[in-house]
Amino acid sequence: MIDLHCHILPGIDDGPDDLEGSLAVARAQVDRGVRTVVATPHVGWGHQNTAEAIATAVADLNRELRTAGIDLEVLAGAEVALTYAVELPAEQLAELRLGDGPWLLLEAPLTVDAPGVEGLVGLVQSRGVRILLAHPERCACFHADPELLVRLLRSGCLAQITAGALTGFFGRTVQARARGLVDDGLAHVVASDAHDPIRRVPGLREPIEEAGHAPLAEWLTTTVPRALLDGVPVPPRPALAEPRRRRRFRR
Template identity: 75%
Template sequence: MIDLHCHILPGIDDGPDDLEGSLAMAREHVARGTGVVVATPHVGWDYPNTPEVIEAGVAEVNAALRAEGIELEVLAGAEVALTRAVDMSAEQLAGLRLGDGPWLLLEAPISVDSPGIEGLVGIVQSRGVRVLLAHPERCASFHTDPGLLERLVAAGCLAQVTAGALTGFFGRTVQGAARRYVDAGLIHVVASDAHDDAHRAPGMSAPMEEAGYGPLAPWMGADVPRALLDGVPVPPRPAFAPRPARRRRF
């Protein structure tokens, strides 16, 4: 499995405080079947991380992984806030792409309904990067505008769901949105969005299986992520029939 969204670097955002925390996360990744992780620290007004800071963190973590004999590869990337990305140059955005491929992990505002997202995403796309939308199931704008994600995907974006969202970790509203998007074929990548080794822990396959999406796990958790890192076309989604929704009992 390849995890394209994980806060594994120590001390630069709301991920682990120190290198030991990063190593604890790495051990959990390996135990849960992940072999490659893209480090995606927040880049925004609260966390003004730069490509240089991120590269240094990746080098530090990879050196520690080799020293500890942990078979995990960490690549550089970022989770770039939309409100920050629109103020960045093409060169700055290019330095924050996932694994030095063509794709940028872009985070829309989560806590508020933000009009104009389509126009802002278009501005980012015009600067030479391709956009992978981070966890739209957790963004208020996608809840209030049911067609927003479909329009953005039609405009060339891909979308990533957080594995825990499918099992209700972020509540029923988010879970319902996550399942609808996957069922509709609007989600292309599953990621852990892990921040530590316990509460927001690594792992993608198990939540996918629990939620009934096990047959899609290899595509969403390995095939598509590898295509994005390599800059090649996304392979077609395998045939999949969503399980029927449970009827409510009164």
Template identity: 40%
Template sequence: MVDIHTHILPGLDDGAPDLEQALSMARAASAEGIRKIIATPHHANGVYNNPAESVREAVEKLNEELKREGIPVELYPGQEIRVHDDMLDAWAREELLTLADSQYILLEMPSSRIPSKMFEWVHELRLMGLHPIIAHPERNAEVVKNPGRLAELVEAGCYAQVTTHSLLGGFGKKIEEVAWSLCKQGLIHAVSSDAHHLELRGFKMSETYSRISHYIGDSATEYYRQNSSNILDNKPIAIELFSKVNVKWWRKLSNLFH
């Protein structure tokens, strides 16, 4: 299994605080069959700044420790980038990382809204050949209120990643409902742990995929697993395998909310 969004690097953000806990997280990931993990520390979110070079160094160090400890997990560099005005310039300054050096870039919106410049930023990133992946849209208040807004972002060229903790009810009933609904509507392209902490917010990828198989079907699980693997390998996301977004339908629904 591949996990594309995690906070496993020690001491960089609100994820693993030290090496010992980072190794415990890696052991837990390995125990549930996760073999490849993209480390995505917060970047430019107002609290944490983890520019490209420091993430690469931390990944290299932790990979060495994993080898030394015999933990069969490999880490790849990434960031969870909070969208911000300076983002495109930061890309030009080579401060930003894509996911595992692919064309996919993980973006975090504020939890309260979709920024007014979001579509402009997405357009620019697409022109640069990048594929934005929206981290946990099910936790964005504007998407919760009107899922059609996420459909508009998908139509603009974004993909979306849902968090295991959301699907398992860890963020409350409403977010759980929205998370499942977005999956069923074909608005989600990847499932990831966004793991921060073993007890409070662990991986639970295996458990989540079992539930997805049960509630939506094995083809959905296969679709999400394949997409995470494709993201890591810089291959196209296999949208044809599962339900395509019915943009016209979402537009109509979206208009009702405007």
């Protein structure tokens, strides 16, 4: 499996404080069947990480993983705050994409229903990157206007759900939203958004299966993530035997 959203780098954001913490996250990833992780430290107003610093940290961590005998590949990426991304030129945005692919992991405001999100996303898209929206199930703007996500997906964005949201880590309301997005075909990737090996932990397949979406597990955790890293079209979502429930959103 491939985890496209993980805070695994030491001392660079709100992920592990030190190398031992990063190695613990890596071991937990491998134990749960993940073989490739994209390191996605926060890039935004509170975290002034640069592409160069992230690349150096990734190279250092990969070297430590080899020394420790941990069979995990770490690629460079970032989780870029939307309100910060609009201030960056195209060249800097391109340097923050997931791996060597064309996709940028973009985080809309979590706790504020910021006006103009649709226009801001369009501005970032106009600079040549494709957008994977981080955990829309937790973002206030999508709660206030569920059709906003539908419109952004129609514009070419994709959506990443956090695995823990499917099992209630962020509360029942977020859990219901996360499961609803998968049910309604509005989710394309499930990622861990892991920050440590104890509380915000790695793990992809088990939460998907617990939420009743086992037939989609391979597509959400391997097929689509690989396509995004390779820059190829996303294969169609597998046809399910029967819909879990009536769709709530228009496509």
